Amino acid sequence: MTTNEVTGRRRRGPTDPARRERIAGAAIAVVAERGVEGLTHRAVAAAAGVPLGSTTYHFATLDELLAVALRTAAEANVERMRDWAQSLPPAADLPAALADLVMLGLTVERPQTVVGYELYVAALHRPYLRPASTAWDDALAEIFASQTDPATGRVLAATFCGLELQLLLRDPPPDRAEIEATFRHAISG
Amino acid sequence: MTTNEVTGRRRRGPTDPARRERIAGAAIAVVAERGVEGLTHRAVAAAAGVPLGSTTYHFATLDELLAVALRTAAEANVERMRDWAQSLPPAADLPAALADLVMLGLTVERPQTVVGYELYVAALHRPYLRPASTAWDDALAEIFASQTDPATGRVLAATFCGLELQLLLRDPPPDRAEIEATFRHAISG
DNA sequence: GCAGCTTGTGTACGTTTGTACATTGGAAGC
DNA sequence: GCTTCCAATGTACAAACGTACACAAGCTGC
Numbered sequence: 001m002t003t004n005e006v007t008g009r010r011r012r013g014p015t016d017p018a019r020r021e022r023i024a025g026a027a028i029a030v031v032a033e034r035g036v037e038g039l040t041h042r043a044v045a046a047a048a049g050v051p052l053g054s055t056t057y058h059f060a061t062l063d064e065l066l067a068v069a070l071r072t073a074a075e076a077n078v079e080r081m082r083d084w085a086q087s088l089p090p091a092a093d094l095p096a097a098l099a100d101l102v103m104l105g106l107t108v109e110r111p112q113t114v115v116g117y118e119l120y121v122a123a124l125h126r127p128y129l130r131p132a133s134t135a136w137d138d139a140l141a142e143i144f145a146s147q148t149d150p151a152t153g154r155v156l157a158a159t160f161c162g163l164e165l166q167l168l169l170r171d172p173p174p175d176r177a178e179i180e181a182t183f184r185h186a187i188s189g
Numbered sequence: 190m191t192t193n194e195v196t197g198r199r200r201r202g203p204t205d206p207a208r209r210e211r212i213a214g215a216a217i218a219v220v221a222e223r224g225v226e227g228l229t230h231r232a233v234a235a236a237a238g239v240p241l242g243s244t245t246y247h248f249a250t251l252d253e254l255l256a257v258a259l260r261t262a263a264e265a266n267v268e269r270m271r272d273w274a275q276s277l278p279p280a281a282d283l284p285a286a287l288a289d290l291v292m293l294g295l296t297v298e299r300p301q302t303v304v305g306y307e308l309y310v311a312a313l314h315r316p317y318l319r320p321a322s323t324a325w326d327d328a329l330a331e332i333f334a335s336q337t338d339p340a341t342g343r344v345l346a347a348t349f350c351g352l353e354l355q356l357l358l359r360d361p362p363p364d365r366a367e368i369e370a371t372f373r374h375a376i377s378g
Numbered sequence: 379g380c381a382g383c384t385t386g387t388g389t390a391c392g393t394t395t396g397t398a399c400a401t402t403g404g405a406a407g408c
Numbered sequence: 409g410c411t412t413c414c415a416a417t418g419t420a421c422a423a424a425c426g427t428a429c430a431c432a433a434g435c436t437g438c
Contacts, residue, residue, distance in 0.1 A: 035314040037226035053417045114313055121310040123358055124303055125224040130358060137355045155375045162351030166326045169312055186344045186375055242387045
């Protein structure tokens with residue numbers, strides 16, 4: 001009945017391969033808006049525009065849906081940061097670039113950032129999320145190390161993580177200059 | 190009917206001033222064990238050893254109970270860190286002392302540490318928790334600044350926060366020497 | 379002793395939840 | 409064209425939840 005805007009072929013009905021990904025994406029949006037405790041089959045179904053039975057069909061249990069959503073969001077974050085590192089000129093001013101990255105995470109990319117930290121804390125009480133959370137901060141350290149050295153990479157990963165988390169909770173959008181100064185101070189004494 | 194083990198006086202019945210605090214303490218324990226989404230009136234009542242009606246009597250709504258529990262836990266954390274700072278000798282090795290503090294937070298004080306980060310992420314979706322969360326990281330920066338200077342204090346607060354959060358999720362207890370090295374690197378370039 | 383007030387408890391109700399399951403309906407093989 | 413299969417859906421149900429509320433039980437002023 002309904003047709004795909006691009007190809008003109010059938011989209012609904014049996015065998016819709018995009019359906020599962022759409023549900024996972026809706027789950028990420030729900031977590032970003034209401035937190036992990038707001039993730040319910042019904043909320044996700046409403047956000048994805050699919051019937052309730054569809055979410056329980058594609059994801060046997062709610063834990064599975066949560067795991068897929070958080071892992072997908074974390075992977076998207078890693079990919080975004082790899083792009084950031086790769087597009088950095090060789091002689092870039094690292095503290096300035098880091099400040100840009102933090103500001104981006106607090107504004108345009110805020111939902112994905114929020115979901116990342118939801119993943120962290122959710123993993124505290126859900127062992128099956130641990131692999132995803134450790135993969136995320138391993139990637140963080142590796143990306144920063146590729147711009148400096150392993151020891152500095154570790155420091156930057158921790159500082160970046162802590163600073164972003166703190167700033168997410170500040171009501172007035174924080175001062176970019178101060179963020180840059182903090183990184184500059186962390187890198188060179 | 191039941192008597193206090195220490196004084197032998199009545200404990201139950203009307204006018205039990207310790208009852209409210211005991212419920213709040215039980216709420217902290219529940220959050221530490223099962224996370225914010227596991228905080229229910231019934232779970233708290235069971236953990237505190239009081240009937241269900243008692244929790245709804247002392248805390249009108251579940252949000253109020255959550256707010257009190259998280260604020261109490263955060264204040265306990267701040268007090269613990271002030272003690273740490275005050276008991277520090279004037280010429281102390283700061284990176285070593287910071288490593289000790291982190292190790293303590295990951296082992297003996299783990300439940301309170303966990304609740305602290307639960308507060309952080311819970312505040313992302315609950316504006317009424319923001320004052321408590323910003324008070325917590327303001328205190329963090331101030332305590333570290335009192336050992337160094339304001340700029341270093343900010344860096345240390347972020348690094349401490351991020352590092353502790355990352356290490357909470359590592360399965361083998363982390364290496365103390367590496368933590369100390371990370372702080373040493375963060376402080377002096 | 380007795381009325382009045384505050385503290386504390388047990389129960390019950392309406393709502394929301396996760397999940398199971400019978401059923402539908404289009405695609406595919408022949 | 410008919411059968412078979414599987415993606416997809418709507419409904420139903422038991423459990424758990426927050427909260428309201430009627431009631432019990434002591435303390436207090438007199």
